[in-house]
Amino acid sequence: MPLSDYVAVRDRIVNGVSRIDTRVLAGRYRLLNPLSEGGSGTVWLAADETLGRDVAVKEIRLPPDLDPVRRQETYAAALREANLAARLKHPSIVTVHDVIIEQERPWLVMERLSGASLEQTVRNRRPLPVHQAARVGVGILSALAATHAAGMVHRDVQPGNVFLTRTGRAVLTDFGLAVVDGEVTSGRTGHLVDAPNYAAPERLRGERGTPASDLWSLGATLYFAVEGLPPHPAATPIAAISRVLTEPARQPERAGALGPLLMLMLDPLPEARPSFETVARALEELAAGRTATTPPPASTPAPAPAPVPAAAPHRPQPAPALRPLLQPRGAALWAAVEVAVVAVVIGATMGVVHLSADRTVVEKPAALSEKPGAFATPVDLCKLLPVASVQRLLPALNDEGKPTSNGGCRWTVSGLGLEVRPSGLNKQWGKSPRQAHELFVNERNNAIPSGQLAWSWSDIQAGARSARSTGPLPVAPVGNEAFGYDVYENRKTGRLEQSFVVLRVDNLVVDVGYTVVDGSEDGPSIRAGAHTAATWIANALNKQKAGG
Known part of the structure; x- marks a missing residue:
């Protein structure tokens, strides 16, 4: 022309x-x-x-x-x-x-590229067939390998940044969030949630991101290509952040032979994701119309440690429990003292990072009193939750809660249980709100394990179980400050088994956990149970603090 x-x-x-x-x-x-x-x-x-x-x-x-x-x-x-x-x-x-x-x-x-983005293509037409999605994956994976070889991480792989040309070429665009080895990125944290459905969990927790993070994002992008929706579908950016951080990916329905590979790429643990070479081989096989051998996990879980005594399980990450609570049939609940305002807990030692749909704000905690707090002696946690309340979570419960040796309280029936326990080195309070806050921060930053663990609870017929936990995660506001963590079943199913909320009220810090051991409830319901119990406890403590 x-x-x-x-x-x-x-x-x-x-x-x-x-x-x-x-x-x-x-x-x-x-x-x-x-x-x-x-x-x-x-x-x-x-x-x-x-x-x-x-x-x-x-x-x-x-x-x-x-x-x-x-x-x-x-x-x-x-x-x-x-x-x-x-x-x-x-x-x-x-x-x-x-x-x-x-x-x-x-x-x-x-x-000048002639064609349309992967996002436009899928939304305007229909999801791609498996071999075509795999062909897209081969091209973008090769582009990412070149990016990483140059010492960069892209950090924004998503369907809108993958362009499909009319000649069949897949092109990676938009390097606006890419970082170079050694580059300072603190000035761009506000971009963290631009596309939370396609950001790896570690990125959403505020970490810098690695090639493994790009691999996770590519897995989420290819998942969208074949399924027509992201692996953690959600109505809002905040809900997407919560689901990516706290739930395994939705099982694909249209992905066929590509499905097992996508689930490995979407493992929440970076070290558990397959290598680029392994993914490249599998994608090339699928792109050629051959059946790829599903690669094994990147690492084999360490042998499970000795079963945890019938006390509280280890803890990981909760999510904002905002849907109505479902009546659980096989559950166990726990609790401990500590409450927050949070959207997401990442970042500075004494700060909280709030993620909203359009911005990230680092907020310093309000000045906390050094004077003795409202709770000068240990609180009888058994009296915080009457049986009538607990029955809303554990319908078959008839007995009062039973105190534990560490100051907590436990309600159990067959397959179900509720426990309220002190948080942080067997302490549930500090002398002052400031000291309790420091205990809370230490718990959030240092005491929440991440990785493989074993737990058991004979009172609810939960034998020695292999599981994995994650670090601090967001919860809806409860008490003065709070965070959550979850425990998932081993990677064969990735099912959420336990959800916890750690909260602070004045100078008290408490752990609240809710557990379903028979698979009868989904992740959102389990998290809703933990958040509901934590809210009850926070309300009871505030009433007691006010002299009620």
């Missing part, structure tokens, strides 16, 4: 007057028509009048009231993306030709 045909291709009606859009950037790139629009800007088809070729120009849209500092940071990020992408030459990585600052905004000049 002659270059003259590119000029003035778009008529616009502005205030009733027709005009031709002939914007030219840097005296060279003539903007033609938009290719796609998003919250952060527009990608334009443009004509490079110097070289006589089509290009794509990414316009970074800045809010008009953006302060000068943030504006400069955005300019720097655009330059950084161009510099990173320019280092990489690979057929499955989009080529960036130029970057321009004009009209008070950044513009990235990129290779």
Whole structure:
């Protein structure tokens, strides 16, 4: 097509007057028509009048009231993306030709791709067949290998950043969140939840991210390609964060022979994910229409330690329990003192990071009193929950709670149990709210195990069980500050078995856990049980504190 045909291709009606859009950037790139629009800007088809070729120009849209500092940071990020992408030459990585600052905004000049993103393709048509999704995976995995070999981690692999050309090539785009080895990333934590459905659990916990994190994101992206939805479907970004952090991926229904590989790539533990070489071989087999051998897990779980006595199981991560509580048939509940405001607990030793749909805010805790707290002596935890309340969680319960040797209390029936226990080195209180907060922080940062463990509880017919736990996770607000953690069955099923909430009220710190041992309840119901019990305890403590 002659270059003259590119000029003035778009008529616009502005205030009733027709005009031709002939914007030219840097005296060279003539903007033609938009290719796609998003919250952060527009990608334009443009004509490079110097070289006589089509290009794509990414316009970074800045809010008009953006302060000068943030504006400069955005300019720097655009330059950084161009510099990173320019280092990489690979057929499955989009080529960036130029970057321009004009009209008070950044513009990235990129290779013109003809086709649509994976997200658009699946949403506008239907999920891809397995062999085609595997072919996409081969290309993007190769692109990621090249990225990692250059000392970078992409950190934003998602369906919207995978482009499918009309020639069948899969291209990885948008290096705006990529990091180079040794680079400081603290100034970009706000991007953490841009696409939480496709961010690895460790990324959502505030960690930097590694090649294994990109592998998880690729697994989630290919899952979307064949299933038409992410592996942790959720209605809101916050709900997605919670589900990625606290639940195993939804079992795929359409993935066929690709399904087992995807579930391995989506393992919540980075070290348990298969190697790039193993995934590449499996994807190549599937892309060729052959049945791939499912690779074994990256590592074999360590032999289970000796069974934990019939006391409380070890703890990991809870999620905001926001759906109605279901009546459990095979459950056990635990509890201990400590409460928070949280959205997600990551980050600084004495700080809490709140993740919202559009921003991340690091908040220092309010000044806490050094004076003696409201609870000067140990609290009788057995009296906090009457049997009538506990029966809402454990319907067959008839007896009162039984005290334990460490100051907690336990309710049990066949297959079910509830326990309230002190949290943190067999202490449930500090002399002051400040000391209790320090105990809470120590529990959150140091005392919650992550990895393989064994537990048992003979009173509820839970024999020695192999499980894995995760670290601190978000819970809905309860008490003064709180976090949660979960315990999952071994990786054969990945079923959630126990959910815990650690909370603080004034100078008390408590652990609350709810357990279903027969598989009769799903993860959200188990987490709802733990959160419900923690709320009861926090309310009872606050009433006692107020003299009620």
